[in-house]
Amino acid sequence: MNLKIGLNTILFAFLCITQCYSQTAKADSILYDFNHRPEKILVAAHRAAHQNYPENSIAAIRESIRLGIEIVELDIRVTKDDKLVVIHDRTVDRTTNGTGKVERLKFDEIRNLRLKHNEALTEEIVPTFEEVLLEAKGKILIDVDFKASPKHIDKALALIKKHKMEDHIIFFLYDHKLSPKLHGKSPAIQIMPRAHNLYEVEEILKWDYIKVIHVDESFYDDALMKRILDANVRVWMNTLGKI
Numbered sequence: 001m002n003l004k005i006g007l008n009t010i011l012f013a014f015l016c017i018t019q020c021y022s023q024t025a026k027a028d029s030i031l032y033d034f035n036h037r038p039e040k041i042l043v044a045a046h047r048a049a050h051q052n053y054p055e056n057s058i059a060a061i062r063e064s065i066r067l068g069i070e071i072v073e074l075d076i077r078v079t080k081d082d083k084l085v086v087i088h089d090r091t092v093d094r095t096t097n098g099t100g101k102v103e104r105l106k107f108d109e110i111r112n113l114r115l116k117h118n119e120a121l122t123e124e125i126v127p128t129f130e131e132v133l134l135e136a137k138g139k140i141l142i143d144v145d146f147k148a149s150p151k152h153i154d155k156a157l158a159l160i161k162k163h164k165m166e167d168h169i170i171f172f173l174y175d176h177k178l179s180p181k182l183h184g185k186s187p188a189i190q191i192m193p194r195a196h197n198l199y200e201v202e203e204i205l206k207w208d209y210i211k212v213i214h215v216d217e218s219f220y221d222d223a224l225m226k227r228i229l230d231a232n233v234r235v236w237m238n239t240l241g242k243i
Contacts, residue, residue: 027138030070031167034141034190035211038234044071044143046240047088054115055095056086057124061135071141071170076129076156078148083107084129084155088147097121103148129156133163143170143192150178157186172214176204183209192236198224205231212236 033040048060049067056074064072075088080103092098092105096113107128115124127135136142142165146153160169166188173179176193183191187209194214195201201224204210212234215225220237228235 027140027168030141033070034234038229038232042070044073044236045069046073046238048072048074050117052117054117054122054124056088056127057115057122058127058131058135059122059124061132061140065136065139069140071143072136073143073145073172074132075145075147077102078152078155079107079110080104081106082152082155084148084152084159085110086127086129086132092126096126130159130163133159133165133168136168137163137165141168141170143172145172153182154185157189160189161186170212176200179204179207179210183207201228205233 030042034042045060045064045067047055048057049063049069049072050057050060051063053059053063061072061074074086076084077087077090078084085102085107087095087102087110089095090103091101092110092113093100094116096110096115098105098110098113100109102110110126113126114121115126116122117124132142144156146156160166166186167190170190170192171182173182173191173193176195179191179193182189190211191209192212192214193200193204193210194216195204196216197219201213201215204213205228210233213228214236215228217238225235
């Protein structure tokens with residue numbers, strides 16, 4: 001064996017192993033903080049870090065990772081031909097150079113569009129849910145804002161399980177009553193139900209598998225926050241717009 005080639009191969013393998021370990025260690029560190037360091041504030045990037053890149057894009061996810069952000073919040077919808085894609089609005093009109101409702105467009109039609117940033121067209125495309133899972137794996141947690149019909153949740157769970165990323169996911173639920181059903185399907189996934197009032201908070205706290213509650217800012221109250229934190233449950237608060 002050529003010594004130079006051999007050394008290059010060993011060095012390349014070492015770099016690959018080091019990089020993979022580093023990425024895994026990063027995700028493990030975030031998970032440890034989430035589960036064992038309730039005093040630490042974790043930062044989530046809404047629709048990923050989209051100051052310089054299109055929202056919900058692969059580039060914005062990479063930027064979130066580069067900035068050391070712990071969580072990316074991403075919006076999942078389904079195309080006409082049942083492909084899970086990452087896009088916020090019901091239509092593609094605002095964020096791409098196309099028009100029409102996501103659910104009425106086929107995946108290939110959406111894939112041919114380009115994402116906008118500050119009204120300017122970019123080379124970024126609408127990613128699939130599977131693509132963002134692969135991009136995030138080992139590097140950052142994903143807050144899944146599932147905007148498709150609940151009947152498609154099983155498709156999302158299958159992809160998460162396929163890539164062994166159950167511990168990377170925080171699954172946001174608008175309706176907290178869906179929590180037991182989702183937990184039964186995938187017990188390893190963190191569920192984050194939204195609470196709209198004190199009654200819903202108390203109802204959610206009865207489920208010992210819930211580790212984080214999305215609190216509606218309209219009923220923020222210091223005593224209520226203490227009630228949640230004393231139960232060893234995290235509080236998720238949006239700081240969008242006026243804080």
